[in-house]
Amino acid sequence: MASEKARRRRSLGDTLVVGLTGSIGMGKSTVSKWLQEMQIPLDDADATVHRLYAPGGEAVLPLKEAFGSQVLNEEGGIDRGALSKLVVGEANSERLKQLEAIVHPLVEASRDRFIHDAQRRGELLCVLDIPLLFEKQLEKHCDLVVVVSAPAEQQRRRVLARPEMTPEKFTAILAKQVPDGVKREKADRVVDSGLSLEETKGQVESLVKECRQQVEAERAREKTWHRLVLGCAILSGAALAFAVARRSRQ
Numbered sequence: 001m002a003s004e005k006a007r008r009r010r011s012l013g014d015t016l017v018v019g020l021t022g023s024i025g026m027g028k029s030t031v032s033k034w035l036q037e038m039q040i041p042l043d044d045a046d047a048t049v050h051r052l053y054a055p056g057g058e059a060v061l062p063l064k065e066a067f068g069s070q071v072l073n074e075e076g077g078i079d080r081g082a083l084s085k086l087v088v089g090e091a092n093s094e095r096l097k098q099l100e101a102i103v104h105p106l107v108e109a110s111r112d113r114f115i116h117d118a119q120r121r122g123e124l125l126c127v128l129d130i131p132l133l134f135e136k137q138l139e140k141h142c143d144l145v146v147v148v149s150a151p152a153e154q155q156r157r158r159v160l161a162r163p164e165m166t167p168e169k170f171t172a173i174l175a176k177q178v179p180d181g182v183k184r185e186k187a188d189r190v191v192d193s194g195l196s197l198e199e200t201k202g203q204v205e206s207l208v209k210e211c212r213q214q215v216e217a218e219r220a221r222e223k224t225w226h227r228l229v230l231g232c233a234i235l236s237g238a239a240l241a242f243a244v245a246r247r248s249r250q
């Protein structure tokens, strides 16, 4: 049966694009921090949006035009609280679509530049940290999708330990996210964050090692293949030159 998992079209040896996601409190940010400490190039979708909303950011003027000066803060950047009030909630779904139509192409352009730069530098892998990866069907931009996941009870305990969090807020956020079980099913790999930090970090290190080895092996195979083709071309050329020389002597 053909795989239902939508993934990027990738040539052997190219930088492996790993998508990283996970539901609230599952430990995605912790895994993301470890990956950055391991010097893996990482593109953080939330950080991109923050940059686009900062004073002078690319999204500021188009958002002002769409929603008015009420979405600007004193510094001339986007006031996330004010924007949130306009676009969050069932009744505002059209406005959220309008916001996404402005912001998502800018996020996508930034992500494309990041992948292109990683490929140009010859990186073995790079990571796209996208909280809403499945919600926004972004798995098609990845070669491998990794979901960070822990048992629901552990997730609940972690989230409710946060200041300002209430059981009602937690339930409302969960209801808007693709369920963890579905994420796990759609993933290529699951990082179990229900273990000790050390054990989870070990899983992340193994995964990185595996990705690096896969691309290194592909590149080695490509190199051997190129050498073989070059060798055949040289041999054919030599044989042709020999035949021509022999004929001209006759």
Ligand SMILES: CC(C)(COP(=O)(O)OP(=O)(O)OC[C@H]1O[C@@H](n2cnc3c(N)ncnc32)[C@H](O)[C@@H]1O)[C@@H](O)C(=O)NCCC(=O)NCCS
Pocket: 045, 046, 049, 080, 081, 083, 084, 087, 088, 099, 100, 103, 107, 131, 132, 173, 176
């Ligand atoms: C709506 C905004 C202003 C709210 O900002 P704020 O700082 O108050 O909250 P934060 O960004 O932490 O998001 C709060 C919650 O809303 C959810 N959320 C954010 N954007 C979206 C979206 N486009 N669709 C559905 N849920 C969303 C998040 O998953 C999170 O659970 C902001 O999230 C935004 O501009 N979103 C649109 C851009 C976007 O899609 N970002 C996601 C990364 S690509």
Ligand SMILES: Nc1ncnc2c1ncn2[C@@H]1O[C@H](COP(=O)(O)OP(=O)(O)OP(=O)(O)O)[C@@H](O)[C@H]1O
Pocket: 022, 023, 024, 025, 026, 027, 028, 029, 030, 031, 131, 158, 192, 193, 194, 195, 196, 197, 198, 200
């Ligand atoms: N094995 C583990 N792996 C990852 N995080 C763990 C683990 N054990 C405990 N934790 C803790 O769980 C919390 C997870 O929070 P983190 O901010 O990483 O989650 P998140 O999924 O990014 O959440 P959000 O989507 O709300 O930002 C952290 O405080 C982290 O220290």
